[in-house]
Amino acid sequence: MKTDSTETEISLDRILPNTWAVIQSISGDGRFVSRAAGRGLTTASCLFVVQNFRFGPMIVFLRDTQLALGRSEAKRVIVRRGHAAE
Amino acid sequence: MPLNESSSRSRKVITVALAGQPNTGKSTLFNSLTGSNQHVGNWPGKTVEKMEGRFARNGSTCRIVDLPGTYSLSAGSKEEIIARDFIIKEAPDLVVVVVDASQLTRSLYLVAEMLPLGVPLVVALNMMDVARVRGLTIDVDRLASHLGLRVVPMTASKNIGIGDLAEAIDTEACARPSYHRIHFDPENAFTSLLGQIENCIRGYVPTAHQTAWVAQKLLEGDGGIIDLMQQRMHEEQWQSLRAMLPADHQGALAVANARYDWIKKILASCLVRNNSDGTPIRRNMFDTVATHPLAGAILGIAVTLTGFILSAMTAFGSVAVVHPLAVTGIQSIQHMAGDGLPVLTDFICQGLIPGLRMVWGVSVFIFAIMLFIGLIEDIGYLPRMAYVADLFMSRIGLPGKSIMPLFMGLGCNIAAVMGCRVVETTRQRFKTIVISSHVPCPGVMLTIAFIIGVFFGPIAPLIVIAAVAALLLQTVITSKLLDHSVLKGIGDGMLMELPPYHMPNWRTIWNYVWRHLKAFLQKAGSLIMAIVVVVWALSYFPGGNMVDSYLASAVRCFEPVGMLMGMDWKLLTCLFVAFFSKEAALIAMAVLYGLQTADGSLPHMMMGQLFPQAGNAAVGRVLAESVSRPSALAFIFAILFSVPCYATVGAIYYETKSLKWTLGSVIYYTTLSLVWGIAAYQAGLLIFTPR
Numbered sequence: 159m160k161t162d163s164t165e166t167e168i169s170l171d172r173i174l175p176n177t178w179a180v181i182q183s184i185s186g187d188g189r190f191v192s193r194a195a196g197r198g199l200t201t202a203s204c205l206f207v208v209q210n211f212r213f214g215p216m217i218v219f220l221r222d223t224q225l226a227l228g229r230s231e232a233k234r235v236i237v238r239r240g241h242a243a244e
Numbered sequence: 245m246p247l248n249e250s251s252s253r254s255r256k257v258i259t260v261a262l263a264g265q266p267n268t269g270k271s272t273l274f275n276s277l278t279g280s281n282q283h284v285g286n287w288p289g290k291t292v293e294k295m296e297g298r299f300a301r302n303g304s305t306c307r308i309v310d311l312p313g314t315y316s317l318s319a320g321s322k323e324e325i326i327a328r329d330f331i332i333k334e335a336p337d338l339v340v341v342v343v344d345a346s347q348l349t350r351s352l353y354l355v356a357e358m359l360p361l362g363v364p365l366v367v368a369l370n371m372m373d374v375a376r377v378r379g380l381t382i383d384v385d386r387l388a389s390h391l392g393l394r395v396v397p398m399t400a401s402k403n404i405g406i407g408d409l410a411e412a413i414d415t416e417a418c419a420r421p422s423y424h425r426i427h428f429d430p431e432n433a434f435t436s437l438l439g440q441i442e443n444c445i446r447g448y449v450p451t452a453h454q455t456a457w458v459a460q461k462l463l464e465g466d467g468g469i470i471d472l473m474q475q476r477m478h479e480e481q482w483q484s485l486r487a488m489l490p491a492d493h494q495g496a497l498a499v500a501n502a503r504y505d506w507i508k509k510i511l512a513s514c515l516v517r518n519n520s521d522g523t524p525i526r527r528n529m530f531d532t533v534a535t536h537p538l539a540g541a542i543l544g545i546a547v548t549l550t551g552f553i554l555s556a557m558t559a560f561g562s563v564a565v566v567h568p569l570a571v572t573g574i575q576s577i578q579h580m581a582g583d584g585l586p587v588l589t590d591f592i593c594q595g596l597i598p599g600l601r602m603v604w605g606v607s608v609f610i611f612a613i614m615l616f617i618g619l620i621e622d623i624g625y626l627p628r629m630a631y632v633a634d635l636f637m638s639r640i641g642l643p644g645k646s647i648m649p650l651f652m653g654l655g656c657n658i659a660a661v662m663g664c665r666v667v668e669t670t671r672q673r674f675k676t677i678v679i680s681s682h683v684p685c686p687g688v689m690l691t692i693a694f695i696i697g698v699f700f701g702p703i704a705p706l707i708v709i710a711a712v713a714a715l716l717l718q719t720v721i722t723s724k725l726l727d728h729s730v731l732k733g734i735g736d737g738m739l740m741e742l743p744p745y746h747m748p749n750w751r752t753i754w755n756y757v758w759r760h761l762k763a764f765l766q767k768a769g770s771l772i773m774a775i776v777v778v779v780w781a782l783s784y785f786p787g788g789n790m791v792d793s794y795l796a797s798a799v800r801c802f803e804p805v806g807m808l809m810g811m812d813w814k815l816l817t818c819l820f821v822a823f824f825s826k827e828a829a830l831i832a833m834a835v836l837y838g839l840q841t842a843d844g845s846l847p848h849m850m851m852g853q854l855f856p857q858a859g860n861a862a863v864g865r866v867l868a869e870s871v872s873r874p875s876a877l878a879f880i881f882a883i884l885f886s887v888p889c890y891a892t893v894g895a896i897y898y899e900t901k902s903l904k905w906t907l908g909s910v911i912y913y914t915t916l917s918l919v920w921g922i923a924a925y926q927a928g929l930l931i932f933t934p935r
Contacts (some may be wrong), residue, residue, distance in 0.1 A: 188466075196353065213635070225740070
């Protein structure tokens with residue numbers, strides 16, 4: 159699996175630890191999108207990947223909170239590497 | 245502050261809903277406000293726990309309803325539906341929204357969602373101490389001004405600000421608020437669409453709702469609100485509204501974005517970060533270890549084992565203390581009664597006293613387990629354990645937090661079922677309850693080990709491997725079955741907050757432990773005692789012994805079913821006795837196959853759970869002569885999947901608060917036991933030459 163590639167937009171599960179990323183889109187059913195939004199995951203929001211072992215769940219930091227995401231959930235979050243001005 | 249009941253009668257009662265996202269200190273605040281004046285019940289028609297408490301102030305009685313912790317008010321879970329239905333339909337006098345001052349952006353999201361509801365709101369700005377440690381300075385007055393709400397800074401864990409909040413409740417509950425409108429960014433493409441939707445639905449919105457809130461929910465694609473409006477609108481107007489709504493789920497993101505933008509604008513002038521060195525988060529060494537796939541797993545197992553062993557030692561110690569008292573009591577009663585009142589004497593000595601001792605032992609065990617769970621949850625370690633376990637648990641369709649109850653099940657199924665409360669959503673919790681209640685406890689393992697030893701000597705390891713494989717297979721099957729039947733719907737993948745670590749708040753932990761212990765004694769404890777009485781009666785009457793009892797007669801009726809598993813009525817009775825305690829099946833074998841090591845009464849066999857009788861070798865010899873190997877194999881698999889013991893069934897009832905789920909579990913495991921028993925017997929017939 160190609161990880162943290164130079165592609166413009168990639169899924170969150172491919173971002174390496176200690177990397178900033180900005181959410182571009184979130185796919186999935188309404189329930190997932192709603193759950194994600196309630197926990198702070200919305201488009202244009204900036205997150206920091208705290209832990210990602212390339213398998214199993216991963217940890218991100220956003221809106222002053224550490225959030226654990228399952229692998230399949232992270233795949234639904236499309237991001238672009240970088241640190242948007244908050 | 246807690247209400248003095250006697251002095252509060254006939255005073256005015258105001259109803260306050262306590263809302264907030266998880267991990268904002270809502271429970272701590274609830275305990276601080278209400279003290280011991282708490283009541284645990286069920287939300288009407290739901291299996292979600294409802295907490296209520298009261299306190300008195302200035303001649304008024306304040307009824308606090310603790311709403312389930314929710315991140316938003318969407319219709320995504322039972323908890324969210326309960327929270328919003330209560331606010332809209334019950335129209336409390338005031339809603340107190342607990343907000344985490346150290347995570348203001350995300351925490352204010354619920355406030356942003358509640359403001360358009362038009363209900364009186366007060367913001368409890370909790371965890372101010374954590375915010376200060378994190379270098380955050382909040383201009384509370386300015387925040388209150390921007391929100392148009394009373395904002396009370398506080399640290400509930402240290403009892404700071406509780407009085408101010410009580411005063412705010414008193415003042416604001418009497419005030420009729422003017423509807424506070426959130427003005428979304430006009431640049432946002434969805435802002436104009438929201439306006440169009442509002443115009444379209446105006447006049448059709450129920451009086452309890454606010455048009456702006458309904459419009460936002462429609463844009464979010466909220467199923468409940470869409471159904472509501474479809475019912476209320478004429479077909480033509482509904483269709484034109486429908487055409488406005490986004491076909492995909494991006495509306496939900498757009499509304500969420502608008503809310504966060506609004507929060508961001510407000511905080512720009514209220515929040516100062518004094519630690520902006522560019523490092524988003526500083527993790528300590530413990531957190532790095534606790535969330536590491538390998539080190540975290542080892543740590544999790546060690547912590548769980550420690551908690552379990554300490555709890556078990558406490559429970560066994562407490563039973564050892566009361567055991568001599570129980571024996572002395574039984575002997576005294578038998579001595580005093582002599583030959584008179586044989587039925588009453590037998591009931592007290594063989595039914596009541598052993599039953600009470602069982603409830604005592606279980607209660608102490610639950611107390612210790614709850615204390616352990618409450619502690620690791622309160623300090624913030626439990627979510628880390630769940631995070632690490634998710635890697636394995638997700639493969640069998642369970643959330644990471646299920647690892648702890650499943651692990652506990654290896655020691656006691658009651659603890660496993662009680663431990664399921666750490667699992668977040670009702671759907672996942674019920675699934676874990678059903679699965680964890682049949683994790684083989686020491687009683688099952690002891691019984692199976694004995695049967696394997698007697699019948700299968702050299703091939704014992706193969707039987708053990710087959711049993712473990714069957715157990716794992718059945719766990720996956722049960723998980724899938726539930727997903728495709730009663731729990732049909734979209735799964736809950738991991739999207740879990742990892743809250744910051746903090747020192748334990750013993751008052752919150754104590755309230756957690758006491759509330760559940762009390763409820764267990766009232767509900768599950770009484771059910772256990774009722775079962776004890778029924779079982780005693782069935783095993784005593786009409787002849788005063790088990791062999792001629794109604795129980796034995798009833799089991800004989802099932803003999804045709806038993807024969808499918810190669811079991812005669814004696815072996816079938818042993819399987820039935822396992823419902824009371826798994827080890828008791830061994831003692832039943834001793835009695836029914838002619839070795840009178842016990843007095844033959846069923847409650848006496850239950851006593852054997854804690855103080856097993858000797859003589860297993862002799863039982864084994866007789867068994868080997870009386871039971872075939874295919875039948876023994878069937879017995880192993882039947883008991884492996886048999887109905888959990890009656891105390892566990894009581895715990896299932898208490899935890900699910902549903903008779904349907906409790907009976908469903910009993911029926912399911914009875915069926916499983918039969919199916920696996922028959923399958924094992926048929927396989928045994930093929931493998932072993934019948935004797």
